[in-house]
Amino acid sequence: MPWYRKHTTSGLCSSGLYCLLCFRLLAVLNTSFLFGGLGMAKTRLGTSDLAVNRLGLGCMGMSEFYGESDEQESIATLHAAIDAGIDFYDTADMYGSGHNEALIGRAFTGKWNKIVLATKFGFIRDDKGGFAGLDCSPDYIKRACENSLQRLNTEVIDLYYAHRVDPNVPVEDTVGAMQDLVDAGKIRYIGLSEASAEELQRASREATITALQTEYSLWSRDVEGDILSACRDLNISFVAYSPLGRGFLTGAITSRDSLAASDFRLHNPRFQEEALEKNKAFLSLIEGIAKDKDATPAQIALAWVLNQGGDIFPIPGTRKISRLKENLAALDIRFSEAELADIRSNLPTAEGGRY
Ligand SMILES: NC(=O)c1ccc[n+]([C@@H]2O[C@H](COP(=O)([O-])OP(=O)(O)OC[C@H]3O[C@@H](n4cnc5c(N)ncnc54)[C@H](OP(=O)(O)O)[C@@H]3O)[C@@H](O)[C@H]2O)c1
Secondary structure, eight states: OOHHHHHHSTTTOOSOTTOTTTTHHHHHHTOOBOOSSSSSOBEEOTTSSOEEOSOOEEOGGGTSSSSOOOHHHHHHHHHHHHHHTOOEEEOOTTTTTTHHHHHHHHHTTTTGGGOEEEEEEOEEEOTTSOEEEEOOOHHHHHHHHHHHHHHHTOSOEEEEEESSOOTTSOHHHHHHHHHHHHHTTSEEEEEEESOOHHHHHHHHHHSOEEEEEEEOBTTBOTTTTHHHHHHHHTTOEEEEESTTGGGGGGTOOOSGGGSOTTOGGGGSGGGSHHHHHHHHHHHHHHHHHHHHHTOOHHHHHHHHHHTTOTTEEEOOBOSOHHHHHHHHGGGGOOOOHHHHHHHHHHOOOOSSOOO
8 A cells, every 4th residue: 555545644644643644643643734834724624634614614505596687796806705715615415406517617716726616416307497306326426416416517525425315225325426427537535414323323334424514503403422422433524514503693684674685594393583683682692692702693593513622613604704704703713611611501502493
């Protein structure tokens, strides 16, 4: 085996804790490190050789779900995000029925070496954009991957997630097909989204899983317990989606009237009239902490997720340049153990399900 494979694929190096080539000491301590010279601190995803800034960017809202978007503004935001040091971008083939991947392909032409891109497959959309089911069967995955590569206009996908575990396909078969894509050089690493602890364990027996992406925020804490523990046991990084509670935890959405008719949140249980009112208890708490820390509510919401562990990578979504720097500043906010315990003891329970 060549030395570089031996030392870049965690688990293969036998040089012990202090091997400089495979960063094993740093991986064990679960700390960030400066990767490639001067720049922002980067953290390894799972046991892969992908290292990213812990705050990524979710691109979904640039194509769908949160009202109208302006394509020029989205592309300008993607470029400004690279300039600001954001290097971990999240999309899926189903966002805007392919629109989001195509947008990213245009925005990142000539810039792929500066970023790590994650996309997902599984949800099928019909011609009118309706949801037509979930397919994570081996044949489908191979076709979906070719289509994503074409839309993205790139040769390889850094991190490819199954958007959901398909109840009709054993997870072993899904990740087995994804491993074939790794072997064929079409994708670099494998991820799952919304998988259970048991599914993570089964999938990990079949292939190396680099990341699990699931919702995690002050108002969505279901992953605490067995799912986060399984990730830690299996060396799987946790990518936290909707860390701003789909915008609610920033305090920017206090009434349904501010949402466009096409906005998905109008159908989300937590944004129904009565639930929205009850969920304002989160805002009172967050605004109090923001005052103490001289920060904005969005920064507190993100900092809370970041402070839950060095293996957690929040991917807040924004279409606006002005919000990139605000959100990035969350990386500088630290909570002591006592502060975290205090926040936890005051956290309300969310009114309404996640979907
Ligand atoms: N795996 C899955 O099933 C799944 C599901 C949902 C999402 N995701 C991924 O996770 C990413 C993030 O999740 P998300 O977009 O659902 O929710 P989010 O990050 O919790 O919130 C996004 C919303 O917050 C607003 N926002 C962002 N920064 C703000 C700030 N500083 N102040 C006020 N408002 C702010 C955005 O509005 P503007 O855009 O107008 O700034 C947008 O409406 C998505 O883009 C997607 O890539 C994955």
